[in-house]
Amino acid sequence: MPELPEDIIDDSRPLGDTDTFSFSCGPERSCFTTCCYDLSLVLMPYDILRLSRHLGMKTGDFLKRYTTVHVGAESGFPVIQLNMEEGSLKCPFLHSEKGCSVYEDRPGACRTYPLARIARRSRDRDGVEETYYAIRDPDCEGFKEGRIWTVEEWKKNEGIVLYNRMNDVFGEILQAKQESGISYLNADQMETFYLGCYNIDDFRAFFLEGPNFDRYLEPEDVIQRISESDEALLEFGMRWVKRKLFERKCAACGISGS
Numbered sequence: 232m233p234e235l236p237e238d239i240i241d242d243s244r245p246l247g248d249t250d251t252f253s254f255s256c257g258p259e260r261s262c263f264t265t266c267c268y269d270l271s272l273v274l275m276p277y278d279i280l281r282l283s284r285h286l287g288m289k290t291g292d293f294l295k296r297y298t299t300v301h302v303g304a305e306s307g308f309p310v311i312q313l314n315m316e317e318g319s320l321k322c323p324f325l326h327s328e329k330g331c332s333v334y335e336d337r338p339g340a341c342r343t344y345p346l347a348r349i350a351r352r353s354r355d356r357d358g359v360e361e362t363y364y365a366i367r368d369p370d371c372e373g374f375k376e377g378r379i380w381t382v383e384e385w386k387k388n389e390g391i392v393l394y395n396r397m398n399d400v401f402g403e404i405l406q407a408k409q410e411s412g413i414s415y416l417n418a419d420q421m422e423t424f425y426l427g428c429y430n431i432d433d434f435r436a437f438f439l440e441g442p443n444f445d446r447y448l449e450p451e452d453v454i455q456r457i458s459e460s461d462e463a464l465l466e467f468g469m470r471w472v473k474r475k476l477f478e479r480k481c482a483a484c485g486i487s488g489s
């Protein structure tokens with residue numbers, strides 16, 4: 232799963248669901264696993280949830296053990312990067328013989344390669360319009376005599392759709408920030424962002440189990456749904472961050488507006 236510098240994205244040909252590309256990856260390739268080294272792999276909220284569950288860890292422990300946080304240059308948001316192993320610069324989940332040891336729960340970027348997804352909010356209707364582009368990495372042999380896929384087949388085969396849906400909810404926060412005119416987050420807001428988007432087990436303890444007035448404003452069916460499903464809790468957490476940080480409130484009455 233090579234990292235994705237923009238200059239190797241073939242942006243001359245946007246790919247829709249029925250467009251095709253050629254690709255095959257596996258142990259028979261001489262480059263097998265060489266792409267899992269020295270990556271700048273940014274983890275999205277749903278990646279963190281899936282990897283933590285795969286490893287049987289709480290999200291807070293996973294974040295401490297495997298990641299580094301920095302502030303995104305463009306977004307101003309906390310960004311989570313997977314640490315490579317010291318010395319070898321190997322992905323910590325790469326097994327020397329078997330390949331990816333977290334394959335069923337590998338990050339969305341690893342699944343999507345050799346495609347890159349660009350998502351934009353639809354102008355005509357609610358929701359997101361997505362376009363894919365092929366990545367042309369000269370060190371990747373996967374394109375040589377590869378199987379022919381449609382984009383739709385690839386998305387289904389790699390289990391990308393749920394990852395995309397979660398990433399689109401995350402994208403709503405960035406959009407809300409742009410619309411709010413707020414340019415940077417203070418330390419408390421950074422913590423709120425980190426809690427609701429990345430450290431979902433601590434968010435559960437805070438929102439569902441601790442003394443928290445916000446909880447009593449939510450309908451009972453919402454509380455039940457987020458109590459029973461990690462995915463629902465994460466989606467709720469990201470929307471809670473959006474509301475908390477970027478919805479305007481009337482100074483006189485405290486009621487939120489958009």
Ligand code: SF4
Nearest residue numbers: 256262263266371373
């Ligand atoms: S074919 Fe490409 S993605 Fe597969 S192992 Fe080789 S470099 Fe990595």
Ligand code: SF4
Nearest residue numbers: 267322324325331341
């Ligand atoms: S998570 Fe798996 S596929 Fe992704 S870089 Fe690490 S070993 Fe490679």
